[in-house]
Amino acid sequence: MRYRNYNEMNFYKNLKIDCSKCFGFCCVALYFSTMDNFPEDKIAGQPCKNLKKDFTCKIHKDLSKKNLKGCINYDCFGAGQKVAQNIYENVSWQNSQEKSQEMYDVFVVVKNLQEMIWYLYDSFTFTESEDLRKRINQMIIETENLTNLCASKILNINVEEHRTKVNYLLKEVRANVIKEISSKRKKDEPLGFDFIGKDLRNKNLIGANLAGTLLIGANLQDTDLSGAIAIGADMRGADIRGCNLENTMYLTQSQINSARGNSKTKLPIFIKRPSYWEK
Numbered sequence: 001m002r003y004r005n006y007n008e009m010n011f012y013k014n015l016k017i018d019c020s021k022c023f024g025f026c027c028v029a030l031y032f033s034t035m036d037n038f039p040e041d042k043i044a045g046q047p048c049k050n051l052k053k054d055f056t057c058k059i060h061k062d063l064s065k066k067n068l069k070g071c072i073n074y075d076c077f078g079a080g081q082k083v084a085q086n087i088y089e090n091v092s093w094q095n096s097q098e099k100s101q102e103m104y105d106v107f108v109v110v111k112n113l114q115e116m117i118w119y120l121y122d123s124f125t126f127t128e129s130e131d132l133r134k135r136i137n138q139m140i141i142e143t144e145n146l147t148n149l150c151a152s153k154i155l156n157i158n159v160e161e162h163r164t165k166v167n168y169l170l171k172e173v174r175a176n177v178i179k180e181i182s183s184k185r186k187k188d189e190p191l192g193f194d195f196i197g198k199d200l201r202n203k204n205l206i207g208a209n210l211a212g213t214l215l216i217g218a219n220l221q222d223t224d225l226s227g228a229i230a231i232g233a234d235m236r237g238a239d240i241r242g243c244n245l246e247n248t249m250y251l252t253q254s255q256i257n258s259a260r261g262n263s264k265t266k267l268p269i270f271i272k273r274p275s276y277w278e279k
Contacts, residue, residue, distance in 0.1 A: 241265060
């Protein structure tokens, strides 16, 4: 179903986290809650108690043992290193306290833009239309250019307006995929929104619209999610052992990190199999 190979195009390289080139933005800029399996309750702008002065984590190697899934699952899509290295030229919030809040705000905007680029890259692999590929590529360039602006201009970006333009393309690609797999789908089977703890193994989920759904703890063992759209789906604790996600649309590393899989789970080539999964 995918027409292009992420490795061949080297699409995802700049969208992967590189904490060694960041200033721990996710550990400072964001709000934390222990209810979401973070180490503590903290307000945005306050450094996590486990963040060291060199921006490494005191308990990083113990995150799985301590069940800190909030930290394990978080993905900034490479925004951290882009903000640290490109926009602020390796000057950290520790060394520029007067600009610290600005840095945090810029990080959040860039993270949103980087996430859009991720989905655009993914959509590119699902279409053979040269016209659509051209428009997707133009949108990728436009979005990347926004992430390369100076801090003051980034903070003036209308993120939701830009997201609307991106979503238009994502929906167009999605519509084409649905046409392609129509013979394998049940016609417009109503699925709903809340699948917390539900057993979905007997559902035909090929091409299913799972956008924004709650799949927390859902049983998806051995199901085929080819052509299904997973954008924004909450997959925390979802059982995807043996699940076919190879051609699932708009899937992210964060979603996979939060789920329960094994060596039989089929993943897109650009998604890394978590080391803590079952064999």
